[in-house]
Amino acid sequence: PEQQYLDLMEDILARGDARVDRTGVGTKSLFGSMMRFDLSDGTVPILTTKRVYWKLAVKEMLWFLTGGTNIQPLLKEKVTIWTDWPLATYRRETGEEISQKEFEQRIVEDDAFAARWGELGPVYGKQWRRWLGPDGREHDQIAALVKGLRENPASRRLLFHAWNVPELGGMALPPCHMVYQYHVTSDGRLNGLMYQRSCDVLLGLPFNLTGAVALQAMLAQQAGLRLGEFVWMGGDVHLYLNHLDAAREQLSRTPRPLPRMTLTPRAESIDAYRIEDFVVDGYDPHPPIKADVAV
Numbered sequence: 001p002e003q004q005y006l007d008l009m010e011d012i013l014a015r016g017d018a019r020v021d022r023t024g025v026g027t028k029s030l031f032g033s034m035m036r037f038d039l040s041d042g043t044v045p046i047l048t049t050k051r052v053y054w055k056l057a058v059k060e061m062l063w064f065l066t067g068g069t070n071i072q073p074l075l076k077e078k079v080t081i082w083t084d085w086p087l088a089t090y091r092r093e094t095g096e097e098i099s100q101k102e103f104e105q106r107i108v109e110d111d112a113f114a115a116r117w118g119e120l121g122p123v124y125g126k127q128w129r130r131w132l133g134p135d136g137r138e139h140d141q142i143a144a145l146v147k148g149l150r151e152n153p154a155s156r157r158l159l160f161h162a163w164n165v166p167e168l169g170g171m172a173l174p175p176c177h178m179v180y181q182y183h184v185t186s187d188g189r190l191n192g193l194m195y196q197r198s199c200d201v202l203l204g205l206p207f208n209l210t211g212a213v214a215l216q217a218m219l220a221q222q223a224g225l226r227l228g229e230f231v232w233m234g235g236d237v238h239l240y241l242n243h244l245d246a247a248r249e250q251l252s253r254t255p256r257p258l259p260r261m262t263l264t265p266r267a268e269s270i271d272a273y274r275i276e277d278f279v280v281d282g283y284d285p286h287p288p289i290k291a292d293v294a295v
């Protein structure tokens, strides 16, 4: 199963179109890709060819589910993967040469500072939990999804979406993993599909896969279903040019068996999960591979 990821990486190295992207770093890019992971045996695509900090990815997913869009709660949980964007804004607007550490500390300790500088705009959490309708009413897509899975499992409308066109301009970054759709089989298994319009294969994708399967496991538990398949689909799928050596290093490694993820006995709602509820067994990865994120 992990081989699909390595094949994708190799394919991008071999055939990717080298082009200049928004960040100015440059990428090698392919368009249109799919991977499928069978979750029914308990395994999850937490990659083994490098260490994936899966708790960070699950904490990020739990933060999305809170509906939050400020990085302060993430930083309180020691998740620093979203700091770069508010930090760049802060430096640009104030001209102050603050270090990342110092900026993060101020966000954590100073609520007013966090409110002013830690906000990402109406990103994932806002759209998932509080999509604003034209009549001023807010739509909780996640609550509607859980209800749909329980009451109407044969539905073909079990999905949620983050590409809220009129609000895109206010977001620090428009959503990358923008649609999640679910499907319940006749024997009570939950299949999930995530569509990602733009995918940083080295740094982002391992996190995005982990977050998506953690969400699928929570949804399955809430709806009394077992896990089926997870399908990932990518649009612009790329390796940043400063990640090519890291990718080659990862490709030189042999995948090990995927770990298993279980949830401790049932949280009473989709909002009640904590990081302690996620148990990953048999995770024996190769060493981490360091790389810088393009902002």
Ligand code: THF
Binding pocket: 052, 053, 056, 080, 081, 082, 173, 176, 200, 203, 204, 205, 207, 208, 288, 289, 290, 291, 292, 293, 294, 295
């Ligand atoms: N922008 C870009 N260029 N790539 C992305 O993957 C990405 N995201 C989110 C938003 N914009 C993006 C941010 N997600 C890491 C992981 C996920 C991120 C950003 C950064 C990262 O650096 N991971 C390191 C470890 C981090 C740590 O230890 O704190 C790693 O080695 O995995 C995709 O959703």
